[in-house]
Amino acid sequence: MTSLQQSFNVPFTYTVSFTNSLFSVTNPVFRTFLNQQVMGKLVRKVLVVIDEGVAQHHPSLANDVRTYLAQSANVILAAEPLVVPGGEAAKNDPKLVDLLVDAVNEYGIDRHSYVIGIGGGAVLDLVGYAAAIAHRGVRHIRIPTTVLSQNDSGVGVKNGVNYRGKKNFVGTFAPPVAVFNDARFLTTLDDRDWRAGIAEAVKVALIKDLSFFEWLETNTDALARRDADAMNYLIYRCADLHMQHISGGDPFEMGSARPLDFGHWAAHKLEYLTNFSVRHGEAVAIGIALDVVYSQLAGRIQEADTERIMHVLQGVGFELFHPALAENNSEHLVRGLAEFQEHLGGELTITLLDALGKGVEVHEMDIALIRQAVAKLEINSLSKAY
């Protein structure tokens, strides 16, 4: 028997730019990017897909994009911007994937053209997936419009849609060619969406960076009253930690570990149990609370640590319990743990806390301790103990 060994590295690079009013004609950021990307006389096509909710809150956006691109020498708008439903609906309808792949076909978007998604995390996941499979991948630019997408999913490398009711069951790892975080979009978020993204910042601070957690403690009130500067710093710092994690580890998740999924195993199940009436960030806040109390019950952190964390989460306005957690004596949660393992594959790997700013991977969880943690959250929510 003979054999041939194949081995290569595929390099990926992209810039996440932080700006305000990206498509204001006086803002040079996007035009500078295009000038760097497109050399010579070539003209690239651009297909723009906008989240319906964003289009409603920013009625001039499509026109702003049109005007801005008309003044950029080396690109042309391939078609009128497409508008797609926002939120989980974007990922639940397979016809939307076809709609976008058809648009790539119809408007002649090639592997050197751009598909730009403007919207929340769900729309970016949909647009990123369609862009990743059409022509085996056309160039994809993300313009996230929520706190959650600007500090977490939008700056990462994953996309996906739901399939037969399973969240993110189909998707790929496909880094964008650029991300633009425009602070202007944050001003029109409702309070729930403003708050929801903060959960991912608490998460990444807790597992990776004590000083960022201390900053969150200091700025809890400012974040709660929607201070723009505080939020801009939070997004920058969280995106930075998230991106460092990706580049420093296993970008396409070929192993079993997923430390950035701290608090997420219960969150995924809770979203599903509540038919997504609890938003992702809200579910993550509860998932964090659960794994923090579990970490304390398991003797890994002190009660004082738990209280500091709960103070931040409640201080920015999160509920820390949902009745669905306790349904059927937490049987659902136990099943959620198994589903989490199946989605990741391989050995069960859950991140807990060993200290503030220090995550630790474990490979089993004690069901009795999970139930105790749920009970503690329920009691505390009734007594407002934290």
Place this chain on the structure above:
Amino acid sequence: MTSLQQSFNVPFTYTVSFTNSLFSVTNPVFRTFLNQQVMGKLVRKVLVVIDEGVAQHHPSLANDVRTYLAQSANVILAAEPLVVPGGEAAKNDPKLVDLLVDAVNEYGIDRHSYVIGIGGGAVLDLVGYAAAIAHRGVRHIRIPTTVLSQNDSGVGVKNGVNYRGKKNFVGTFAPPVAVFNDARFLTTLDDRDWRAGIAEAVKVALIKDLSFFEWLETNTDALARRDADAMNYLIYRCADLHMQHISGGDPFEMGSARPLDFGHWAAHKLEYLTNFSVRHGEAVAIGIALDVVYSQLAGRIQEADTERIMHVLQGVGFELFHPALAENNSEHLVRGLAEFQEHLGGELTITLLDALGKGVEVHEMDIALIRQAVAKLEINSLSKAY
């Protein structure tokens, strides 16, 4: 404006093993691979998908796989092997993608389980695509069964299916975790499929390796009379050059150049014009003949070079002209050139020959010269000049 820079490399490795009767219980190759992959007590699931034509020619195959895996400690067959239509039909029916993604869901195939495709290039493209998008990619093993898939597509990194009549319009770049080339499958190929894969060997020899081309000249007769040793060497050498090209260049084709597509721009169009009655390898042989004559007419190679190439192609049994090439005064071909550019994106990049074993990239083709080359092929096919 602030920004964050993301930059990382994703490493990919896989082995292409050459063996005979892979699923004979006495053959240790596949079991050795499994033992290297699966550490500890974990048991991995395996989902097997077989090309209908292969299943017909090898009626004991499904049972052989079952028996072989039953004797391997760390894997279990997740379900009875699935059988899917072979050839282009595998890539034309979107329901087959759903069928395979559903199987991944139903049988609990996770990111550490394996989906094994056994078949010709089209079936491997289908199975590879489904495996690449389910769970954002489950581990995929390729067992190519034709000359073409063993020496070319099956050892590479691409997958895809047709969409709205466009070849490979959706797909991804997703390297397999292993490839097993089993010589036994070649014995049951019909003469057309035996021959078709030889075109890719001629192609890669012409653009990269004079000594391999000289070997092909010496072994033309042996290949024509289906000498197994000659074919095994051809496949090994062609796969090696193909894999070196991938690892030495731009594995996920982010640039415009595609030297391995020598002879392919006309081949793609010819397949389409003949409704795929001309097989891929047959179309590539004609596409090579066209670009060789074009290279000569453009003054890049000598008439003696052209004759040597034609001698090999005709010697193994290829036709070097098809009436569809000349239809509408070659208008179709001119359109094919534009479609080729659109699929690759960016600047038109075509590979021609500067010498035997030496490809060269050009960025425009002379339509009058293309027509002259087509006319020359037509005349020569009537007079059997080469």
